Amino acid sequence: MGNTTDILQNQFDAIVVGTGITGGWAAKELCEGGLKTLVLERGRMVEHIKDYPTSNMDTWDLPNNNVLSREEKKKYPKQFRLGWAPKEDNKHFFVNDLEHPYQETKRFDWIRGYHLGGRSLTWGRQSYRWSDLDFEANLKEGIAVDWPVRYADISPWYDKVETYIGVSGEALGLDHLPDGQFQPPMDLTCPEEDLKKAMGEKFDDNRVLTIGRVAHITDKESNHEGRNPCQYRNRCSRGCPFGGYFSSNSTTLPAAERTGNMTLRTNSIVYEIIYDDQSKKATGVRIVDAETHEKLEFKAKVIFLCASAMASVGILLQSKSERFPNGIGNDHDQVGRNIMDHHYQLGATASVDGYLDKFYKGRRPNGFYIPRFVNVNEKSRQRDYLRGFGYQGGASRTDWQVSVAEMQYGKELKENILKPGPWQIGVSGFGEMLPYHENRVTLSATEKDQWGLPQLDFDVEFKDNEYKMREDIIRQIVLMFEAAGFKNIQPYENETGPGLGIHEMGGARMGWNPRTSVVNKHNQVHAVPNIYITDGAFMTSASCVNPSLTYMAFTARAAHHAVEEFNKGVFS
Template identity: 65%
Template sequence: MGKFYYNEEQESYDAIVVGTGISGGWAAKELCEKGLKTLVLERGRMVKHRDDYITANMDTWDFPNARQPTQEDIKKQEKQNRTGYTTRGDSKHWFVNDLDHPYNETKRFDWMRGYHVGGRSIMWGRHSYRWSDLDFEANKKDGHGVDWPVRYKDIAPWYEHVERYVGISGEALGLPQLPDSIFEPMMELNCMEQHVREQVAEHFDGRVMTAGRIAHINSDKRYEGDGRVRCQFRNRCIRGCPFGAYFSSLSSTLPAAEATGNMTLRPDSIVHEIIYDPNTKKATGVKVIDRETKEEFEFKAKVIFLCASAIASTAILMQSKSDRFENGLGNDSDQLGRNIMDHHLGVGASGKYDGFEDKYYKGRKPGGIYLPRFRNIGGDSNTDKFLRGYGYQGGASRGNWEEVISEVSHGAALKDAILKPGGWTFGMGGFGEVLPNEDNRMTLDYDKLDQWGLPTVTFDAEFGENEWAMRKDMKEQAAEMLTKAGLRDVEEYDRPGALGLGIHEMGTARMGRNPKTSVLNGYNQVHACKNVYVTDGAFMTSAACVNPSLTYMAFTARAANHAASELKKGNI
C-alpha cells in the first residue's frame, strides 16, 4: 500500500497508538521500549525531521508579503487565522485548511489543528511546568469538577522521568505552587527583564519573576534523539527546529521508538472507531480510513492508546458505539465531550522604559519571563473575588525600525535614527485557569459529514463568571507591577477571544475516582474498557494555570508503563 514506514504491514499488534504529537510520541517510545510491537497511526501526512521543515532557514525577505497571509490564504484558514500567527507564511503549512476540515460553533471556539506526523509538538510554545498538589487538590477543595484520582507524589517520579529526556531550561525557585523540574541552564534575562524582576520582588511580597521554563536544550549535554544539540537562539521554532534543540516527538520520542525495531508508523490513517468485544469487555482494535484513497481498514491490538488530542480522541470514543455503549465507548457517566477547558489569555499590560540606552542583547531568545501564580495560595494571597489563579508570560525588547517612520523623520535625521535601536518596552500577559463545567461541551453532528463520511464536531462552550472576574485582576495587577517598576505609558489590554485560543484543549474524557462521574481511572484507562487508555488533554480533570504539555508527557509515560505491566500480568 506504500503507507507504512519503518516496519512492514501486519494485521495484529501488541499496541496501537493513535496520534503522533506530544502524547503519542511518548506512548510510542515507552511501549516500544517495553518490547511491544506497536502500530502508530497518524491521520495526517508524513513529515520527516529536518527534511520537511521547508521554511526553517528562510529570512523575512524570502517570503512573499513579508510572511503576511493573503486574502486567499485567509479564506482557506479563517478559523486558523484567529490566533494572528498560524496563517503566516512561515507556519501556515502546519495548520489545517478549514474548508477541508470543517467544524461547527454554537459558541465561538478556536480549534487550531495540525494534521501531520509530529502533530503540534512541532509548533508548540514549549513552556513546561509541573503541577503541584495545589492543582491536584483544587477540585476537591472548592467543589468544581470531580476530585483527581492522583496527587503530586504519584506523578512526581514521572515528571522527573520525562524531564531527563526532554531537556527543560529554567531556574529552581523552591515555590510550593510551582515545583521545580530537573533543569538545563536558564535562558538569561535581559537587563530590562532583570530590572522588572528586581522591582517586583522589592514591591510585592511573594511574587517571583523568572525565565520561562521551556523545553530547549541550553547546554552541551547529550540528549537522546535525532542529533539534538543546544538551542541556537534563532526563535524560528514554529517552523520546525533542524537542530532538535527544542523537544518534539519528531526529533526525539519517535526516533527512540523506531530504534527499538518495534514501531510501525502509518500516516494518512484516520482512526474513527474502536472495536469493542462485549464477551471479553475489551477493545480488539480500530477502524481506519485512508486519508487519500478513502479505503477502509481494521487493525487489531491488545491495548489501544488514544493520543489524538482532546477533541479528536473524544470524537473517536463518541463514534465507537455498540450495544454496550450506545452513546460512545466508556460513556456510562455521560461525561464524554463535557468539561471542555483551556487557558484564558490575551489580558495584561505593557509599557515603555527610559533607561538602559547603552544596553542591548545578542540573539533571538525563544522564551521570555514567567511570573508564577500568586493568588489563592494561602494567607494574604487569598481573594474572595475569584477561585484558583493565574501566571504571567511576557518579556522585554528594544523597539524596531518602525518607530522611526513618521512625517518629520527624513533625510540625515532618519539615517542616523534608523541605525540606533529604539527604546525599551516590556509586556506581560496572563494565563488563567478555566474551571471545569459540564455544560461546556462538544457534540457530533451526523447531519454535517466531512469528506470521509464522518460526523463533524460542534462546540458549545464559553468563559464563566470566574474567568471574567479573574481577568479584571490579571489586567490590574500587571499594570500595577509595571508602574511600580518605573515604566511609563503603561497600558492595560483585554482581548478575550474565546476558548481554544490558548491551544490547550482539555477535559473531554476526564479521569476520576467514580465511574459514574468520570470516563477514565487514575491510570488513564477507560473505566469500563481497561485496555483503552487516553493520555492527551482529554483526561484532564482540571486545567491549573500552567501550560499542560509536561503533564501530558508524565501521565502518558506512566500509563504506558502501567499498560505494559498489566499486559504482562494478563490483566488487560
C-alpha cells in the same frame, strides 16, 4: 517507517492514535517496553529536518514579507483568530479550516495541525509542573470531581520527562510550582530584571519573576541523541533543524523507530475503536485513509488514544456498539463534558526608559514567567473568584522600523537603521478555567466532513469565575508595571473564547468513580481498561500553567503501566 509485515497482517501488540506531544511519548515508551506498536497519524508525513522548508529562510526570502495573501487567509478563518498565526513561514503546519470544518453552538477556537508530530512542532514549549495545590483544588473547593492522584504519584515521571526532553529553567523553591530537572536558564533582559526587583521590594505576597521554563536544550555538554543546543534563532514554529527544542519528530518518534518495534502509518484517520462483547475489551481500530477514502481495520491488545483532547473525544463518541450505544466508555454521559481551556488574550504593554546602551545577543525563543500568587494560601485568598493565573511576557528593543513613520531619508535614515529603538515590555495573563458539566462537545447530527464523519459541535463558554479573574489579571499587572516605573502603560483585553489558549482539555476526565469520570488513575477507561487516554482529554481540572509537560508525564506513567499489564497477560 517500521515493520511492513506487521501492517499487512493488521495485528499488533499496541496501537497509538496520534503523533503529537503524547502520541510520540506513548510510541517511545511502548516500543522500548518491547511491544510491537502501530502508530497512526491522520495527517501527512513530516520528516525531521527534510520537511521544514522555511526553517532557514529570512523574512525577505518569504512572499509578502511573511504575511499571507488575502486569498490564502480565506483558508484559515478560525486559525486566524490567534492573531499571530499562520504565516507564510508556518502555514503548512496549520489546518485549512475550509477542508476541516467544525460547528460552534458557542464560539470555540480550535487550533490544529494535521501532520506527523502535530502541534509538537508549533507549541510554545513552556514546561511547568503541577503541585498538590492543583491536584487537591477540586476536592477542597467542592468543584467537579477529585483527582485520583497527587503530586507524589507524578513527580518521578516529571523527572523522567524533563531529563529526556531537556527543560531550561531556574529553581525557585515554590511549593505551588515545583522545581524540576533543569538545564541552564536563559537570561533575562535589563527591564525584566527591573520588574523582578520591583515585585520583590514593593509587594508582600512573594511575587516572583523568572525566566520561562522551556523545552530547549541549553547545556552544550549534554548528549540528547543527536539533538543540538538551541541556536537562539526564534524560528521554532517552522520546525527546528537543530532539534534544539523538543518535538515528537526530533526526539520520541526516532527513539521509537530505533527499537524496531514501531510501524508508522500516516494519512490514517481513526474514527472508531472496535469493542468485543465477549472479551469486554477493545480489539482494534477502524480508519479511513485520508487520501484514498479506503476503510481499514487494525487489531491490537492495547489502545492509546493520543489524538488531541477534542479529536479523542470525537473518536470515543463515534465508537458505538450494542454495549456502548452513546460511545465507548460513555455509560454515564461523561464523554465530551467538562471542556476547559486557559483564558488569555489580556494583559498590558509599556515603554521602558533607559538602557539605550544595552542590547542582547540572538533572538531568545522564550520569555519571562510570573507564577501564580493569588489563592495559594489564606493570605492571598480572593473573595471574588477561585483558582489563579500566571503571566508570560518579554521585554525587547524596538528596531529601525520605527523610523520609517517619520519619513526620514539620507544620512539620518542610514544612521537610524543601525540603531535599535527604545525598550518595550509586554505581558499576557493565563488564567485557570473551571470544569463546568454543561461545557461540552458533541457530534453534529447533520454536518459531516469530507470523509463522511460527523463534525464536532462545541458548546463551551467562560463563566462568571473566569470573567472576575480577568479583571484582576489586568489590575495586578498594571500595579506591577507602575511599581517598576514603566511608562505609557496600556492594558488590553481582546475578544476571545475558549480554545484560543490552545490548551483545550477535558472531555474524558480522570476520577475515582466510573459514574462521574471516564478514566481511572492509570488513564484507563473505566469500562474498557485496555484503552488508555493520555492527551488533554483526561484532565480533571486545568491549573493555570501550560499543560504539555503534565500530559507527557502522565503518558510515560500510563505506558509503563500498560507494558507491565501486557507482560502479565492482563490484556490477552
